[in-house]
Amino acid sequence: MAFATKKGASAKLRSAAFKRVRADHSAELAEDYVEMIADLIDERGEARCTDLALRLGVANATVVKTMRRLQVAGLINQEPYRAIFLTSDGWKMAEDGRRRHALVEKFLLALGVTRETARIDSEGIEHHVSAETLKAMAKFLARNGG
Amino acid sequence: MAFATKKGASAKLRSAAFKRVRADHSAELAEDYVEMIADLIDERGEARCTDLALRLGVANATVVKTMRRLQVAGLINQEPYRAIFLTSDGWKMAEDGRRRHALVEKFLLALGVTRETARIDSEGIEHHVSAETLKAMAKFLARNGG
DNA sequence: TTGGAAGTTTAGCATTTGCTAAATTATTTG
DNA sequence: CAAATAATTTAGCAAATGCTAAACTTCCAA
Numbered sequence: 001m002a003f004a005t006k007k008g009a010s011a012k013l014r015s016a017a018f019k020r021v022r023a024d025h026s027a028e029l030a031e032d033y034v035e036m037i038a039d040l041i042d043e044r045g046e047a048r049c050t051d052l053a054l055r056l057g058v059a060n061a062t063v064v065k066t067m068r069r070l071q072v073a074g075l076i077n078q079e080p081y082r083a084i085f086l087t088s089d090g091w092k093m094a095e096d097g098r099r100r101h102a103l104v105e106k107f108l109l110a111l112g113v114t115r116e117t118a119r120i121d122s123e124g125i126e127h128h129v130s131a132e133t134l135k136a137m138a139k140f141l142a143r144n145g146g
Numbered sequence: 147m148a149f150a151t152k153k154g155a156s157a158k159l160r161s162a163a164f165k166r167v168r169a170d171h172s173a174e175l176a177e178d179y180v181e182m183i184a185d186l187i188d189e190r191g192e193a194r195c196t197d198l199a200l201r202l203g204v205a206n207a208t209v210v211k212t213m214r215r216l217q218v219a220g221l222i223n224q225e226p227y228r229a230i231f232l233t234s235d236g237w238k239m240a241e242d243g244r245r246r247h248a249l250v251e252k253f254l255l256a257l258g259v260t261r262e263t264a265r266i267d268s269e270g271i272e273h274h275v276s277a278e279t280l281k282a283m284a285k286f287l288a289r290n291g292g
Numbered sequence: 293t294t295g296g297a298a299g300t301t302t303a304g305c306a307t308t309t310g311c312t313a314a315a316t317t318a319t320t321t322g
Numbered sequence: 323c324a325a326a327t328a329a330t331t332t333a334g335c336a337a338a339t340g341c342t343a344a345a346c347t348t349c350c351a352a
Contacts, residue, residue: 015203017269018178022310024270025171029339032164050299057161062340064301069338081300081347111282121279123163124170128270136257168340175309196329208310210331215308227317227330294352301346308338316331322324 021128028127031097032056033066034075037084038094046083100134101126107137110144167274174273177243178202179212180221183230184240192229246280247272253283256290 036055040047049063056063067084070076075090086094105122109115129137182201186193199209213230216222221236232240250272254264275283 011197011200012203014201017266018201019203020266021178021270026338032167048299049301051157054157055160055164057158057165058339059341060300061302061342065339108279108282111279111286113276113279113282117276117278120163120166121274121276124167124274125271128267128274130259130263130267132263133254133257133259133267136254136259140257172308194329195331204309205311206330207312207332211309295350296352297348297350299346299348301344303344304342306339306341308340310337311335312333313335314331314333316329318327318329320325320327322326 024127030070030075031093031127033070034090034094035097037086048083103134103137104129107141110141170273176216176221177239177273179216180236180240181243183232194229249280249283250275253287256287
């Protein structure tokens, strides 16, 4: 090591944040898919791969592959060539996501950004907001006409 | 298609947000690495793979591989077995990241979360905050003792 | 009831991002 | 200065996430 400075302890603390971000990313995609499946079921009675692909902006085959992973993860159920259903774990995740998403979006609106920006930014932000920060956002909303 | 509902136009709009998130993710890693290289150079005079690996919580070989990509992207310069230097593009990215990062972290603190949460959440959030939202955060800070 | 359009799946590929183990180079020290 | 220690690189692997093209089902309509 070129410069013998203290490290180790502080570095380990620091690295924890990055590890959390990396872990978030794996969960993130599952959450987005599951949330959208829930939306489709509510809006039109069933969720189909094609609709998912269209809304997420990915290819059909990508959705299919992801569905297999989600099934293995116990979040959805699907028979070949049939519509997609959420398991109870899936519904729980979807509803958690929706709640968080809605709150972040409302918060951004209350902060004064445009509707469009709130919609886009909340999509990226929602997965990285801890329970504590979420609570602080809720408190802010309560104070500022949520 | 099972239920003939309007789609297409609204779906394309919707999918844009997800596409932005996916695009953000590719940039995100580069930004984290570059920002940390800048920190190391400022703190201790040079940036070494080992220190990066320690702080980011990844294996050494992972850093090396990423360095090659960053070099191809024109963000860093490095001779074999030597320290890492930022190009001017690299410095620009690092400074952008630092500014955004610091602002988001201060904003979270002003919102009332603990120091630790602000540190961790800002790490994940900073990459998904648009210029407009950033400006709104700055305005909030100006009003609320930033 | 059957033929074609629409939807789904499979196969095969690429990239990113991580890992461990082994080989190589630099540095420090006895 | 040579041996030991530390740092770096290479090689080879794996998983996640994306793609296109081709094959297969399903379903509606003539």
